[in-house]
Each structure stands twice: as structure tokens, then as C-alpha cells.
Amino acid sequence: MQRIAIYPGSFDPVTNGHIDILKRALDIFEQVVIAVAENIHKAGLFTAEERIGLLREVVAGDDRVEIDLFSGLLVEYARRRGACTIIRGLRAVADFEYEFQLALMNRQLYSALDTVFLMTDQSHLYVSSSLVKEVARFGGDVSTFVPPPVERALRDRFK
Amino acid sequence: MQRIAIYPGSFDPVTNGHIDILKRALDIFEQVVIAVAENIHKAGLFTAEERIGLLREVVAGDDRVEIDLFSGLLVEYARRRGACTIIRGLRAVADFEYEFQLALMNRQLYSALDTVFLMTDQSHLYVSSSLVKEVARFGGDVSTFVPPPVERALRDRFK
Amino acid sequence: MQRIAIYPGSFDPVTNGHIDILKRALDIFEQVVIAVAENIHKAGLFTAEERIGLLREVVAGDDRVEIDLFSGLLVEYARRRGACTIIRGLRAVADFEYEFQLALMNRQLYSALDTVFLMTDQSHLYVSSSLVKEVARFGGDVSTFVPPPVERALRDRFK
Amino acid sequence: MQRIAIYPGSFDPVTNGHIDILKRALDIFEQVVIAVAENIHKAGLFTAEERIGLLREVVAGDDRVEIDLFSGLLVEYARRRGACTIIRGLRAVADFEYEFQLALMNRQLYSALDTVFLMTDQSHLYVSSSLVKEVARFGGDVSTFVPPPVERALRDRFK
Amino acid sequence: MQRIAIYPGSFDPVTNGHIDILKRALDIFEQVVIAVAENIHKAGLFTAEERIGLLREVVAGDDRVEIDLFSGLLVEYARRRGACTIIRGLRAVADFEYEFQLALMNRQLYSALDTVFLMTDQSHLYVSSSLVKEVARFGGDVSTFVPPPVERALRDRFK
Amino acid sequence: MQRIAIYPGSFDPVTNGHIDILKRALDIFEQVVIAVAENIHKAGLFTAEERIGLLREVVAGDDRVEIDLFSGLLVEYARRRGACTIIRGLRAVADFEYEFQLALMNRQLYSALDTVFLMTDQSHLYVSSSLVKEVARFGGDVSTFVPPPVERALRDRFK
Numbered sequence: 029m030q031r032i033a034i035y036p037g038s039f040d041p042v043t044n045g046h047i048d049i050l051k052r053a054l055d056i057f058e059q060v061v062i063a064v065a066e067n068i069h070k071a072g073l074f075t076a077e078e079r080i081g082l083l084r085e086v087v088a089g090d091d092r093v094e095i096d097l098f099s100g101l102l103v104e105y106a107r108r109r110g111a112c113t114i115i116r117g118l119r120a121v122a123d124f125e126y127e128f129q130l131a132l133m134n135r136q137l138y139s140a141l142d143t144v145f146l147m148t149d150q151s152h153l154y155v156s157s158s159l160v161k162e163v164a165r166f167g168g169d170v171s172t173f174v175p176p177p178v179e180r181a182l183r184d185r186f187k
Numbered sequence: 188m189q190r191i192a193i194y195p196g197s198f199d200p201v202t203n204g205h206i207d208i209l210k211r212a213l214d215i216f217e218q219v220v221i222a223v224a225e226n227i228h229k230a231g232l233f234t235a236e237e238r239i240g241l242l243r244e245v246v247a248g249d250d251r252v253e254i255d256l257f258s259g260l261l262v263e264y265a266r267r268r269g270a271c272t273i274i275r276g277l278r279a280v281a282d283f284e285y286e287f288q289l290a291l292m293n294r295q296l297y298s299a300l301d302t303v304f305l306m307t308d309q310s311h312l313y314v315s316s317s318l319v320k321e322v323a324r325f326g327g328d329v330s331t332f333v334p335p336p337v338e339r340a341l342r343d344r345f346k
Numbered sequence: 347m348q349r350i351a352i353y354p355g356s357f358d359p360v361t362n363g364h365i366d367i368l369k370r371a372l373d374i375f376e377q378v379v380i381a382v383a384e385n386i387h388k389a390g391l392f393t394a395e396e397r398i399g400l401l402r403e404v405v406a407g408d409d410r411v412e413i414d415l416f417s418g419l420l421v422e423y424a425r426r427r428g429a430c431t432i433i434r435g436l437r438a439v440a441d442f443e444y445e446f447q448l449a450l451m452n453r454q455l456y457s458a459l460d461t462v463f464l465m466t467d468q469s470h471l472y473v474s475s476s477l478v479k480e481v482a483r484f485g486g487d488v489s490t491f492v493p494p495p496v497e498r499a500l501r502d503r504f505k
Numbered sequence: 506m507q508r509i510a511i512y513p514g515s516f517d518p519v520t521n522g523h524i525d526i527l528k529r530a531l532d533i534f535e536q537v538v539i540a541v542a543e544n545i546h547k548a549g550l551f552t553a554e555e556r557i558g559l560l561r562e563v564v565a566g567d568d569r570v571e572i573d574l575f576s577g578l579l580v581e582y583a584r585r586r587g588a589c590t591i592i593r594g595l596r597a598v599a600d601f602e603y604e605f606q607l608a609l610m611n612r613q614l615y616s617a618l619d620t621v622f623l624m625t626d627q628s629h630l631y632v633s634s635s636l637v638k639e640v641a642r643f644g645g646d647v648s649t650f651v652p653p654p655v656e657r658a659l660r661d662r663f664k
Numbered sequence: 665m666q667r668i669a670i671y672p673g674s675f676d677p678v679t680n681g682h683i684d685i686l687k688r689a690l691d692i693f694e695q696v697v698i699a700v701a702e703n704i705h706k707a708g709l710f711t712a713e714e715r716i717g718l719l720r721e722v723v724a725g726d727d728r729v730e731i732d733l734f735s736g737l738l739v740e741y742a743r744r745r746g747a748c749t750i751i752r753g754l755r756a757v758a759d760f761e762y763e764f765q766l767a768l769m770n771r772q773l774y775s776a777l778d779t780v781f782l783m784t785d786q787s788h789l790y791v792s793s794s795l796v797k798e799v800a801r802f803g804g805d806v807s808t809f810v811p812p813p814v815e816r817a818l819r820d821r822f823k
Numbered sequence: 824m825q826r827i828a829i830y831p832g833s834f835d836p837v838t839n840g841h842i843d844i845l846k847r848a849l850d851i852f853e854q855v856v857i858a859v860a861e862n863i864h865k866a867g868l869f870t871a872e873e874r875i876g877l878l879r880e881v882v883a884g885d886d887r888v889e890i891d892l893f894s895g896l897l898v899e900y901a902r903r904r905g906a907c908t909i910i911r912g913l914r915a916v917a918d919f920e921y922e923f924q925l926a927l928m929n930r931q932l933y934s935a936l937d938t939v940f941l942m943t944d945q946s947h948l949y950v951s952s953s954l955v956k957e958v959a960r961f962g963g964d965v966s967t968f969v970p971p972p973v974e975r976a977l978r979d980r981f982k
């Protein structure tokens with residue numbers, strides 16, 4: 029029986045959609061490690077440390093959740109952590125195609141590693157970190173898309 | 188922590204793709220109930236009893252797996268069984284769209300019920316019960332697509 | 347300036363998703379004709395007369411809406427009515443592909459006829475007449491998917 | 506070097522889209538066998554003999570084209586004919602998904618058999634046999650979608 | 665009854681596909697505002713002023729069309745203009761997914777704002793500003809994809 | 824009868840998926856020209872010369888294959904070479920949409936030029952140059968995704 033699952037992503041920043049997927053994952057797994065990826069290809073809006081800080085504020089006090097930084101290959105990180113499950117949220121067909129390709133590649137690199145796809149609540153279907161940043165950049169109200177600490181951080185960043 | 192998941196379908200007949208998804212589900216859940224749907228809309232190639240018989244032969248001896256018949260709404264069946272997770276295998280975009288719609292509907296009907304999508308091994312990506320039946324009908328070799336008891340049953344049915 | 351648009355479909359039965367699209371169409375067009383198609387290929391759950399009756403109950407009193415029966419080619423019906431716009435609701439990629447093909451065909455048959463795609467509210471994304479019938483058939487609660495007269499009709503039909 | 510390719514389908518009836526794909530195939534292959542499938546699951550509008558008769562009228566005089574009837578598995582037919590290439594036309598994403606699954610299955614059943622996908626001219630993107638029959642059934646003008654002999658046959662059938 | 669619709673985009677540069685969508689929109693709405701977005705993320709081939717200049721040349725003399733520059737959130741621009749409809753052209757599935765997500769987000773930010781999807785003529789299905797720029801960059805003939813003033817501007821830019 | 828086909832791409836670097844498509848193309852065409860595109864928009868991991876060098880090592884000794892550099896429009900290159908067929912490999916829906924658009928554009932620019940889509944073996948479905956580079960960058964084992972010379976080159980580049 030698997031006890032631990034890894035939920036990887038950029039979380040730049042964490043949205044209500046991410047939190048929704050996390051809650052669904054915690055109905056299935058005893059422990060979920062949120063693995064925050066260092067972006068090596070592009071600069072994020074928030075640094076990895078800031079993204080981790082926001083996640084900690086948002087899921088504070090739930091000891092079934094661990095927040096960690098990872099760099100390098102996700103499969104190597106999973107192997108090191110002894111995890112056999114990757115959690116991914118699905119929203120759309122474009123998501124699905126890429127996720128499918130990635131999951132097959134990861135399985136090839138580490139055959140014991142499987143990917144579990146969960147579906148976000150329909151109220152979050154259109155919420156992505158990049159759209160949220162776009163709205164916040166121009167002073168739009170993002171309070172229904174992100175938790176309060178993230179809303180404050182976005183307001184600070186773009187003021 | 189969820190201990191039980193339901194893997195619903197027609198299984199007319201069970202293929203190696205279904206078995207692959209079942210094994211992946213058993214890495215995550217302590218018990219999986221294969222819930223064989225009575226087809227009310229169309230006659231299957233095998234009756235519900237035959238489909239259950241083939242499943243029993245194929246997964247014999249694994250007491251983490253239960254095989255059951257269900258009719259009516261899947262959400263009601265899940266409620267009765269105390270299960271909060273539905274297992275579905277994904278192969279293609281067309282699958283995904285329909286599954287997505289169904290999962291949202293089921294969640295609306297029974298909010299505690301969530302759907303977990305697993306991905307079949309790439310060697311089974313093209314294997315579906317209906318394609319297998321099409322091949323077997325014309326005497327094609329289906330031994331790489333279905334377990335031996337199913338191969339025998341298909342040969343008997345179409346001879 | 348176009349004053350009239352046609353919203354064609356089977357409406358077997360009308361759902362809250364249809365009503366949502368209708369309301370959005372009425373923000374754009376002065377009059378919308380709900381054109382109920384006679385199903386020649388397959389028997390519906392409700393007859394064309396019953397489907398029209400339910401629609402009348404649901405949109406009663408809004409004189410910007412006309413409910414009509416049509417058979418034959420939609421483009422001929424539109425030509426007879428002097429309408430140059432077809433309204434279609436979009437939910438998913440599978441919808442989109444088929445609708446796209448149909449709209450190009452219709453435009454070829456009647457070049458003045460254009461198709462306008464509207465998007466249903468996200469709370470109706472998974473609601474289709476066929477899923478609703480499936481749920482009602484087994485005694486499931488469909489009150490959040492269809493207007494009250496339709497809910498009663500479904501209960502009568504399946505009791 | 507492959508000299509012969511098989512272009513399978515129902516051709517119920519042949520459309521300008523099919524003819525367009527055939528012409529493109531003849532730019533690549535020395536001989537193309539149009540393999541008309543007997544529909545065992547559903548009755549067509551035209552019998553297999555009628556469908557073959559229409560094809561003969563339409564491609565008359567081109568001795569690079571052979572028209573043949575096949576039943577059973579396409580891979581067995583291809584093996585018997587010594588053909589290693591299947592021709593398929595692509596129009597849309599829904600086509601693509603199904604064709605992809607079928608091509609992988611066929612390759613598994615007969616590893617030397619490969620599928621070549623060609624793209625119809627954009628003027629035929631929306632033309633399918635079933636839409637054409639729908640239009641003709643109600644007396645619509647199908648002269649831009651099908652060759653003249655097919656137009657006459659459709660008019661006869663539906664008068 | 666809505667009188668005004670907004671057709672937003674980069675228009676870098678305007679293509680015949682854009683013009684085709686504009687004409688279809690003018691069959692439905694009394695006035696269409698072409699809202700040219702300032703690209704803040706990436707430099708365009710043409711500046712916002714040049715893109716507006718080309719649009720003015722191309723739609724000169726049609727006083728139902730207004731061309732405007734906008735920056736910031738589209739929903740805020742629509743609110744300021746008193747417009748309740750966004751016009752978007754659809755070509756492909758990849759378009760559709762993204763447009764769908766965007767439209768749901770915009771509706772959340774400004775609930776009175778709806779998105780109307782129109783379908784370009786099939787002769788423009790493959791025409792996009794970026795492909796046109798790619799072709800023009802290497803001296804290819806783009807005269808069937810863009811209006812004459814745009815063709816001249818592209819030739820000047822890349823000579 | 825076409826004797827020559829062009830297989831264009833970045834090949835940065837060539838993968839087993841590319842080699843698989845090449846072999847399938849050689850079953851149909853007498854000669855295949857691998858046309859390596861100079862990337863003008865973004866720097867590749869390998870220069871065009873290095874990418875060509877790796878291709879030469881991998882397909883050495885097969886005189887049905889020519890490896891060439893091209894810049895500018897693919898259609899102009901095809902015209903110069905007297906080739907009427909473009910070879911493209913298909914993996915996923917996202918691929919398909921873009922390829923479809925590109926093929927229609929190319930056909931418009933050079934009407935004698937047709938695109939033939941081939942499907943990679945299912946064992947390569949998830950292999951792309953960019954995923955391979957991602958894995959190699961972090962020291963992952965790419966030996967099942969690329970030929971040995973490419974594996975060595977990737978190890979050198981990222982050490």
C-alpha cells in the first residue's frame with residue numbers, strides 16, 4: 029500500500045485549483061509531498077523560496093503535507109523519497125496530451141513510478157497560475173482564484 | 188484514508204488493458220471492486236454472468252479484488268459500498284472528454300465521490316474490448332490483447 | 347442587423363444548459379427561435395410534441411422566444427424563416443469538432459447562414475440530455491440539471 | 506519499394522473527399538486498391554455492389570486503380586494482396602484519435618503493414634458520406650460534395 | 665439588445681482571416697471595436713501604432729468599425745466601453761481549449777461579459793499572423809493571406 | 824511516381840522516434856532527404872553542423888538517405904529539390920493540429936507539394952527531442968530514446 033505521493037509543479041504561485049487537487053489527493057494518500065520545481069529555463073514571478081513560503085502559509089498545520097524544493101529529474105527525486113505515485117491535476121485536453129507524454133516518459137525512466145490524474149473542481153477549471161498573474165498584473169481582482177496570502181503577495185509584487 | 192476503490196465497466200470481455208489498470212490501482216488502494224455493469228441499452232457479446240466468470244478466472248486468488256455486478260446508477264452503487272473513489276483508465280483524447288464529463292456529473296450526484304484516472308501501459312494503448320471483438324470475429328489472433336481464458340471464450344463464441 | 351436567430355436541437359428533454367445558452371443568445375438577438383428537430387433516425391424519450399410542450403412551460407411568457415418544430419434540412423428551415431444565424435452551445439472538444447464540420451457544411455449549403463457559438467456556464471459543462479436521462483432512469487436526483495417541469499416529466503416517464 | 510497501397514472504407518457513397526485522397530495516393534503509389542468493406546454491423550444506404558458500381562463509374566479508365574470487395578479483417582486482406590500500406594484520409598481530431606488506435610492495432614496484427622495518412626483538400630474538410638446522405642435525404646443539393654453519378658444515385662434513392 | 669462588440673487581438677499583422685471574422689461579426693452587431701492589444705510580453709513585428717495603421721487602411725470607410733488600442737485587462741476595457749460581447753475567431757482544437765479557458769475567466773471577472781465564437785471561412789483555416797510572418801520573412805508570396813497594404817508592409821519590413 | 828521525399832525537422836538531436844519514421848518512409852519512397860532546419864528563432868542545443876554530423880553517424884551507409892541543411896521556406900527547398908512529398912511523424916493531437924495547419928499552408932504555397940503523415944512505433948510515442956534533452960540535462964539515462972552517438976554527444980554536452 030502506497031503511503032506517500034508527490035505533487036510536483038512550479039506553484040508560481042499556488043492557486044485554489046492546486047489546493048483543490050491537494051485535498052483530493054489527501055483523501056487517497058496518507059502523505060503528500062508538494063515538490064516545488066526550481067525553474068531553470070525561465071525566471072518565475074516568485075523565487076522558489078517565495079513560492080514555498082506561500083505554500084507553507086496556505087497549508088499550515090496539516091502535517092500530512094510536506095513542502096519541498098526539488099531540482100533535476102522528477103523521477104530521481106521520487107526514487108530518493110521512496111514515492112511511487114505522482115499526482116497531477118487535469119483541466120483540459122491540451123493538459124492531457126502533455127501530461128500523458130510526460131507520464132509515459134517518467135514510467136520508462138522509473139518503472140515503479142505511476143501517475144495518478146485527479147480532476148479539479150469545475151469552479152477551478154479555468155484557473156491557472158499564468159492567467160492569475162496576468163489578471164493581477166493589471167490590478168484585476170484575483171481573490172476568488174487564490175488563497176488570501178497569495179492575493180496579498182501578488183498585490184505587493186505588482187504595486 | 189480510503190481503502191476501497193471501484194473500477195466500473197462493461198468488461199465485454201476483460202482485456203490485458205483492464206488487467207494493467209487493475210494492477211496499478213492495487214498499488215494505491217487496499218481493495219478494488221470490479222463493478223461489472225449490466226448493459227441495459229445494448230446486448231453485449233457475453234452476458235453479465237459470463238463476463239464476471241471470465242474476470243474471476245483471470246484474477247483468481249487475489250483477495251484484494253472483488254468482482255460484483257451492478258445495475259442502476261454508479262454513484263448509488265458506490266454509496267452503498269462505502270467507496271469514495273472510482274478508477275478509470277485513460278487512453279485517448281476522446282476517452283478523456285467523455286470521462287471528464289462523467290466524472291463531473293458523478294461528483295455532483297455524490298460529492299464525496301472522486302474519480303482517479305490511471306494510464307494504461309503504452310503496449311495496451313490501442314486495445315479496447317470492441318476492437319478485440321472485431322478481430323476475434325474474423326478469426327484474427329487476439330492472444331496478445333486478452334488473457335488466455337478470454338481468448339478461448341472468444342474462439343468458442345465466434346467459431 | 348440580424349434580428350432573429352435559430353437555436354436548433356433535439357431538446358429531449360430541455361436542460362438548464364439549454365436555458366443558459368438561450369439566455370445568452372437573447373442578450374445578442376432580438377428574437378430566438380428554438381427549432382425542435384424531429385428525430386427521424388432514433389426514437390426519443392419524449393415525442394416532438396412533448397419536447398415542445400416542456401419547452402413552452404419552461405420559457406413561458408418571454409415573447410422574444412418562439413418554439414417551433416422543424417424537419418428536413420436546417421438550412422432550408424433557416425431560409426424559410428429569413429434567419430441568418432444559427433446558435434450552438436459548446437461544451438467540449440468532441441462537441442467542437444462535430445459542430446465545426448456541421449457549420450462549414452451548412453455555410454456551403456446556404457452561404458448567408460452563419461453559426462454563432464456560445465459557451466454554457468461552467469456549472470452546466472457536464473449536463474447533457476442523454477446523461478440526464480441516464481440518471482433519471484435509475485431514480486437519481488436531476489433537480490439541479492433540469493427545470494422543474496422537466497424533472498416531473500422525467501419522474502413520470504420512468505416511474 | 507512498395508508498388509501497391511490499399512484504400513479501405515465503406516464508400517457509402519463515395520464523395521469528392523474520397524476522390525481527392527485517391528488522387529493524392531496515386532502521386533505516391535503505382536497502384537491503389539479501393540477496398541470496399543461489407544458492413545456487417547449496419548445496413549448501408551447502398552449495397553456493397555451498388556457502392557462498387559458507383560466507384561467504377563467515378564474512376565473509370567484509370568488502370569492504376571482497382572476496386573475490390575473485402576470482408577473480414579483488413580490486415581488479412583492486405584496480407585493476401587501483398588500490400589504493405591494502408592491509405593487513410595484525415596479530416597479532424599476525432600478522426601485522428603480513432604485512426605491512430607486502429608493503425609496501432611493493425612500494425613500489431615501484421616507488423617509489415619503501415620498506415621499512411623493523407624490530408625484532404627480544405628474544400629472537402631467537412632464532407633463525409635453520412636452528412637451527404639443527410640443532406641440528400643431532405644432534397645438538398647449535394648452536387649459540390651459528390652461526383653455526378655453519385656448525385657444521381659442519391660436522388661433516385663431518396664425520391 | 666447589444667449594439668457593440670469588441671474584437672480583441674494582437675493583429676500583428678491583420679490577415680484575411682481577421683477580416684473574414686470582422687465581416688461576420690458585422691452581420692450580427694451594429695458596431696465592432698477592434699481592440700488592438702499592446703504586447704507587453706514580447707516585441708511584435710509591427711508596433712501597436714503600425715498595426716493600427718494597417719487596420720485603418722484595410723477597413724477604411726466603414727463607420728461601423730472602430731479601431732482602438734487597449735492595454736491592461738480586456739474585461740476592464742470592455743466595462744469602460746459598455747460592451748458585453750467579445751468576438752473570437754475559432755480555427756482549431758488548440759485554439760478552442762485556450763479560448764474556452766480565457767472566456768470562463770473573463771466571465772468570472774465581469775459576469776455581464778460574454779464571448780461569441782465565430783468560425784472563419786474554410787479558405788482561411790490555416791492562416792495565422794505568425795505563419796504569415798514566417799512565410800514573408802523568407803520572401804514567400806503572402807498575397808492570398810493578407811490584404812494588399814499588409815503585403816506591402818511585410819515586404820518593406822523584410823527587404 | 825514520386826521517387827523522393829523530404830523529411831524536415833530540427834533534429835536537435837535526432838531520436839529513435841525520428842529513425843523509426845525514416846525507416847517507414849524508406850518502405851514507401853526510393854530516396855528520403857532529411858532536411859535539417861537552421862533554427863533562426865532560437866538557439867538549439869546543437870548547431871546545425873553538429874545535428875547533421877549526428878544524423879550522418881546514425882544513418883551512415885544507407886545511400887537512399889541524404890542529409891541536407893536548409894534555411895528559408897520549406898516549400899522553396901522542396902521545389903528546388905524537385906520533391907513533391909513532405910514526411911511528417913505524428914504522435915499526439917497537439918502535433919496533429921499544428922501539422923494540419925502547416926500542411927494546408929504549404930499546399931497553398933506550392934500546390935504540387937503534399938504531406939504524408941506516418942505514425943511512429945508505440946514504443947516511441949513519448950519520445951521528443953525536447954524531453955530527451957531535459958532528461959539528459961539532469962544526468963538521466965537516455966539510452967533507450969536515442970542512438971548511441973547521440974547519447975554520447977548529450978553526455979559530453981551536459982557534463
